[in-house]
Amino acid sequence: MATSRVSKHFLFQLIFLALIAFNRANGRSLTPDFYKHTCPNLVYTIKTVVDEVMSVAPTLGGPLMRMHFHDCFVRGCDGSVLLDTPNKTEKYAIPNLSIRGFQIIDKVKSAVEKVCPGIVSCADVLAAVARDVTVALNGPSWEVEFGRRDGRVSTVNEALANLLSPFANISTLKQGFQAKGLSVKDLVVLSGGHTVGTSHCAAFNNRLYNFTGKGIQNDDADPTLDYEYVPKLKSKCKFGDRNTLVEMDPGSFKTFDLSYFSLVAKRRGLFQSDAALLDDSETRAYVKLHALKDKAGFFKDFADSMIKMGRIGVLTGTQGEIRKVCTKVN
Structure with missing residues (x-):
């Protein structure tokens, strides 16, 4: 029995290492200059549309x-989150119902198709838009x-199996x-x-009411959530x-900054998955480091990640296809 367990563990390790090696090998074939000759105006074309959208709808x-994150975590970064067959594809899975802006990706793709028809993938459009x-x-x-x-494949079940929940603990996240x-x-x-x-509110309402499941509605909030913050959240949810929609980073939810780490350090992260970052020594140290406003360090790390x-x-290479329309296979 013990030998069997060891063999299974060894097999799992081999599969895991092979997966990482495959991902890295594939990743090495990507390059910023991939469309240098086939679509030289790609970056400018995408940025022009995105800037126009963001000037009127920054909340998108x-x-x-x-959306890029949700795409990459299911079947890899292959644009599968964009495929559209009602109630069957990834975009209809519960974790993706809060994702907005699919029409913006369609708008960007249309602009790209006008200058470089049949050249640029929807997966690459997602990466550039992000x-x-x-x-x-x-x-x-x-x-x-x-x-x-x-x-060419997109299923609800794979999205449910691969996307991490806002209720996840630190072990599940890691x-x-x-x-x-x-x-x-x-x-x-x-x-x-x-x-x-x-x-x-659905993503964190359980932290405000009847958290222990004992049927206590008003005085049973998640103890890892700052007790002074609870009434503010209850007033909204x-x-x-x-x-109801609530700002994840109150006061600066339209600005990419370090406020998130300050909130998490004060036990005011909105999700259980945010609070979980304080439950591990390595993740907690990083949160506290950037709560001290190391902007340059965080920006570099975010870009790298x-x-x-x-x-x-x-x-x-020859895998997959270049979709003409992001919502359906060719």
């Missing part, structure tokens, strides 16, 4: 940034790597990132993206409210 910045909205929100910039191709070849540091850095955007995330499970 957070969802558009996270960078451009971050910059538009006063966040860091980075050289986006290109060369991804689009997948395991989820490790499974994608990302580090504990990447976990904290990318969580910092919660500095922009909003959330529905009543018991059972699932739809976004590039790294953008390499997860990519399709390259």
